[in-house]
Amino acid sequence: MLAPTVAAAARRIAPVTPAQASDQISEEDFLKFREFFYRKTGIYFEESKRYFVDKRLVERLAATGTASFREYFVNLRFDTRGAELQQLVNVMTVNETYFFREEYQFKCMVTSLLPEIARNKRPGEPIRIWSIPSSSGEEPYSICLYLLEHWPDIANYDVEIVASDIDTDILAQAKQGIYSQRSVQNLPAALLQKYFKKTRTGDWQISNDLREAVDFTQCNLSDPLSARAYHHFDLIFCRNLLIYFDDVSRRGAADVFYNALNPGGFICLGHSESMSRISSVFRIRKFADAIVYQKP
Numbered sequence: 001m002l003a004p005t006v007a008a009a010a011r012r013i014a015p016v017t018p019a020q021a022s023d024q025i026s027e028e029d030f031l032k033f034r035e036f037f038y039r040k041t042g043i044y045f046e047e048s049k050r051y052f053v054d055k056r057l058v059e060r061l062a063a064t065g066t067a068s069f070r071e072y073f074v075n076l077r078f079d080t081r082g083a084e085l086q087q088l089v090n091v092m093t094v095n096e097t098y099f100f101r102e103e104y105q106f107k108c109m110v111t112s113l114l115p116e117i118a119r120n121k122r123p124g125e126p127i128r129i130w131s132i133p134s135s136s137g138e139e140p141y142s143i144c145l146y147l148l149e150h151w152p153d154i155a156n157y158d159v160e161i162v163a164s165d166i167d168t169d170i171l172a173q174a175k176q177g178i179y180s181q182r183s184v185q186n187l188p189a190a191l192l193q194k195y196f197k198k199t200r201t202g203d204w205q206i207s208n209d210l211r212e213a214v215d216f217t218q219c220n221l222s223d224p225l226s227a228r229a230y231h232h233f234d235l236i237f238c239r240n241l242l243i244y245f246d247d248v249s250r251r252g253a254a255d256v257f258y259n260a261l262n263p264g265g266f267i268c269l270g271h272s273e274s275m276s277r278i279s280s281v282f283r284i285r286k287f288a289d290a291i292v293y294q295k296p
Helices: 018-024 027-041 047-064 069-077 083-092 103-119 138-150 152-156 168-176 189-195 208-212 247-260
Strands: 127-131 159-165 196-198 204-206 214-218 233-238 261-269 283-286 291-294
Touching: 018 047, 027 047, 027 069, 027 083, 047 069, 047 083, 069 083, 083 168, 103 127, 103 138, 103 152, 103 233, 103 261, 103 291, 127 138, 138 159, 138 189, 138 208, 138 214, 159 168, 168 214, 189 196, 208 214, 233 247, 247 261
Parallel strands: 127 159, 127 233, 159 214, 233 261
Antiparallel strands: 196 204, 261 291, 283 291
């Protein structure tokens, strides 16, 4: 059985030309903003991301009707509600994913991780899975599909799936569960027919039952107040997020995950990420399908 969730809304930003970006944001502006954004989110922009950052800052200046970066930055720092910072986070974060990405980890989940987790559960105790970042929902919904299709014991356990992201717009999109053909290209046709319906625009919308089975929530791993709410998980998927953090932010995220996991719980990282290079508190577990990390 898979357990229920809540809803939210979204917004759009205006386009900007390369000339506007380079004219309005100086090197000093970029460095000030980079430090501020890093302290707030743990995300560090290399110099190679300069145009990406400048472009989005200019878009926010236009959207807020602000005349200069200096004025905008002052307003941003002293905005006690944090509304504009959230808008910035939404446009600065990258959301690129698709169904059954790095599928070998889902295979490992149903063949090795969940059987071990289930053996240590008391009768009636749920199994809890956390997917972060959720992006537009492909990963948590892939977890649902894999559980329903490939884990024989799914009928015997309550499985709670929480999916979190720092981006409120992408969370609203994930709750709608509408995907392009590209997002679903790795799904077998039989699963598309079984769990999705075709929309009038030619996209695919995942079933209501699966949308209600995932609890989508906002979480900022660099904000202790936000991260403290997450605990008692048996399995965490955090794939291709830590590559955007520096060493200090990665260690902070590792601490959050350690505190969020039950003893014996597992964490799956992206194929280019390694927990052993970040923290020594997890032990490496090598299974037939994947290498994962376990809280002792």
